[in-house]
Amino acid sequence: xxxxxxxxxxxxxxxxxxxxxxxxxxxxxxxxxxxxxxxxxxxxxxxxxxxxxxxxxxxxxxxxxxxxxxxxxxxxxxxxxxxxxxxxxxxxxxxxxxxxxxxxxxxxxxxxxxxxxxxxxxxxxxxxxxxxxxxxxxxxxxxxxxxxxxxxxxxxxxxxxxxxxxxxxxxxxxx
Amino acid sequence: xxxxxxxxxxxxxxxxxxxxxxxxxxxxxxxxxxxxxxxxxxxxxxxxxxxxxxxxxxxxxxxxxxxxxxxxxxxxxxxxxxxxxxxxxxxxxxxxxxxxxxxxxxxxxxxxxxxxxxxxxxxxxxxxxxxxxxxxxxxxxxxxxxxxxxxxxxxxxxxxxxxxxxxxxxxxxxxxxxxxxxxxxxxxxxxxxxxxxxxxxxxxxxxxxxxxxxxxxxxxxxxxxxxxxxxxxxxxxxxxxxxxxxxxxxxxxxxxxxxxxxxxxxxxxxxxxxxxxxxxxxxxxxxxxxxxxxxxxxxxxxxxxxxxxxxxxxxxxxxxxxx
Numbered sequence: 329x330x331x332x333x334x335x336x337x338x339x340x341x342x343x344x345x346x347x348x349x350x351x352x353x354x355x356x357x358x359x360x361x362x363x364x365x366x367x368x369x370x371x372x373x374x375x376x377x378x379x380x381x382x383x384x385x386x387x388x389x390x391x392x393x394x395x396x397x398x399x400x401x402x403x404x405x406x407x408x409x410x411x412x413x414x415x416x417x418x419x420x421x422x423x424x425x426x427x428x429x430x431x432x433x434x435x436x437x438x439x440x441x442x443x444x445x446x447x448x449x450x451x452x453x454x455x456x457x458x459x460x461x462x463x464x465x466x467x468x469x470x471x472x473x474x475x476x477x478x479x480x481x482x483x484x485x486x487x488x489x490x491x492x493x494x495x496x497x498x499x500x501x502x503x
Numbered sequence: 504x505x506x507x508x509x510x511x512x513x514x515x516x517x518x519x520x521x522x523x524x525x526x527x528x529x530x531x532x533x534x535x536x537x538x539x540x541x542x543x544x545x546x547x548x549x550x551x552x553x554x555x556x557x558x559x560x561x562x563x564x565x566x567x568x569x570x571x572x573x574x575x576x577x578x579x580x581x582x583x584x585x586x587x588x589x590x591x592x593x594x595x596x597x598x599x600x601x602x603x604x605x606x607x608x609x610x611x612x613x614x615x616x617x618x619x620x621x622x623x624x625x626x627x628x629x630x631x632x633x634x635x636x637x638x639x640x641x642x643x644x645x646x647x648x649x650x651x652x653x654x655x656x657x658x659x660x661x662x663x664x665x666x667x668x669x670x671x672x673x674x675x676x677x678x679x680x681x682x683x684x685x686x687x688x689x690x691x692x693x694x695x696x697x698x699x700x701x702x703x704x705x706x707x708x709x710x711x712x713x714x715x716x717x718x719x720x721x722x723x724x725x726x727x728x729x730x731x732x733x734x735x736x737x738x739x740x741x742x743x744x745x746x747x748x749x750x751x752x753x754x755x756x757x758x759x760x761x762x763x764x765x766x767x768x769x770x771x772x773x774x775x776x777x778x779x780x781x782x783x784x785x786x787x788x789x790x791x792x793x794x795x796x797x798x799x800x801x802x803x804x805x806x807x808x809x810x811x812x813x814x815x816x817x818x819x820x821x822x823x824x825x826x
Contacts, residue, residue, distance in 0.1 A: 388539065390539070391539075391540075391551035391552070391553045391814075392551065392552060392553075396553055396554075396818065396821060398821065399821075399822065400515075400818035400819065400821045400822040401536070401814060401815060401818035404535070405535075405536060405539040406539060407538055407539045407541065407542050408539075408542060409542070415547075437552065438551075440548075441546055441547065441548035441550065441551070442546050442547055442548070443547050
C-alpha cells in the first residue's frame with residue numbers, strides 16, 4: 329500500500345519549491361502554461377499563489393499526441409489558449425503527474441508552434457518515475473515509485489484531490 | 504442507409520457523406536472539434552502534426568475553387584499530404600472508369616478521398632467501393648448534399664448567435680437545385696432551431712418541400728420578417744435565363760437581398776452566402792459587404808470545419824485498424 333496523498337500539502341510544497349527555483353534561476357517575468365486538464369488545475373493554483381502578472385495559458389495537446397494512429401481522436405478536445413506571445417519569454421510548463429514524458433514532448437512541440445520561448449521549465453505535482461523519454465521535472469511536489477499498473481488520478485478543480493487507481497499495465501492515457 | 508455507411512457501431516464517423524442521418528450530438532461534436540482547430544490559423548505555425556504521413560486526395564469531378572482550396576488548406580494544416588485531381592480534365596476523358604481511378608489512387612496508398620461530383624450519390628458510391636482503410640468525405644454531390652458547407656454554416660451561426668433553439672433562419676433562392684440548402688435544412692432541424700423558412704419562386708422549390716420541415720414563403724420581405732439568420736443561395740448561371748426564371752434582372756427585383764428588405768428582420772440579423780456571390784443577383788454589394796454580412800467568416804470557418812471532419816474520419820479508421 330502507498331501512503332495517501334494530500335493534494336493541498338503537495339501543492340503548498342510545489343508552490344514553495346517553484347518560488348525558490350524561479351528566484352535562483354533568475355528567469356525574469358515568467359509566463360505559466362498548464363496542460364489540460366489536471367495540469368491546468370494545478371497551474372491555476374500556482375498562478376494565483378505566486379502572483380504571475382500575465383494570464384495563465386492552457387494547452388490541449390490532443391493534436392500533438394504520438395498515439396493518434398492507434399487510439400484515434402481524444403474526445404472533448406478543448407482549444408489551446410495562450411493569451412500572450414511566447415517569443416523570447418521564460419515559460420513554466422505545469423502538469424499534474426509526470427510519467428512517460430510523452431505528454432511533455434507533445435506540449436513542447438505545440439509550444440514551439442506558437443513561437444520561440446527563451447526557456448521552458450517543467451513543474452509537476454507528482455513525479456512518478458517510469459520515463460520513456462529524456463525529460464525531467466525542474467520542480468516536483470513529490471517523487472513516487474509506482475508499479476506500472478498503479479496510477480495517480482487528480483480530481484478537481486475544486487477541491488483538488490488525489491487518489492490511486494489500478495489500471496492495466498498499458499500506459500495509454502497515462503502519459 | 505447513409506447512417507450505417509458513414510457511422511460505425513460505436514457512433515464514430517467512418518465517412519462524412521451527408522448531414523441527414525447524423526444525430527444532434529454528432530453535429531455538436533463536429534463543431535466542438537472545429538472550435539479546437541479554429542485557433543490554429545492565428546498561430547505563428549499554422550499547422551498541427553496530427554495527420555503526418557497521411558495522404559488526402561481531392562477528387563474533384565466538378566469545378567470548385569473555394570471548397571477545394573479550403574479542403575486543401577485544412578488537410579495541410581493537419582500535416583497531411585494532399586493530391587489535387589481534377590478528374591473531369593484527366594482520367595475520364597481518357598476513358599478510365601471511376602472505379603479504375605479509385606483502384607489506382609488506392610495503389611498509391613491514399614488514405615482519404617474528398618469527392619465533389621455533379622451526380623447525386625457519387626460520394627456514397629465511392630464510399631461503398633473504396634478500400635476498407637480509406638475514408639470518404641462528400642464535398643458536394645449533384646443536387647443532393649454538401650455537408651461540410653452546411654456544417655461550416657452551422658459553426659458560423661453558433662459562433663455568432665450562441666444557441667440554435669431560439670433562432671428563425673430564412674434560406675433564400677434556388678432551393679430546388681441546391682445541395683447546400685438541403686444539407687442546411689437537415690442540420691438546422693437536427694440542431695433544433697425554432698423555425699426554418701425557405702423563400703423562393705414556385706419554380707425553384709422542390710415539390711412537397713414542406714416535408715423537409717420548412718415554412719414556405721414566396722415574398723422576400725414577409726419571409727425575412729423577424730429572422731435571425733438569412734442565408735442567400737447561389738443562383739447557378741445556367742438557371743438565370745431559362746424556363747425557370749424570366750431573367751436574372753427580374754430575380755434580383757424579387758429575391759435579391761438589399762438593406763431595404765432587412766428592415767423587418769431582427770436588428771442583429773446576420774446575412775450569409777456560400778459563395779461565390781453573383782453581386783446584383785442574390786444580394787447587392789451593400790449587403791454583401793455590410794455590417795450584417797458574415798460571408799468571409801464562413802470562408803475562414805470552412806477550414807476549421809474541414810480540419811475537424813478530416814481528422815474525425817481519419818480517427819475512425821485509425822481505431823478500426825487497431826481493433
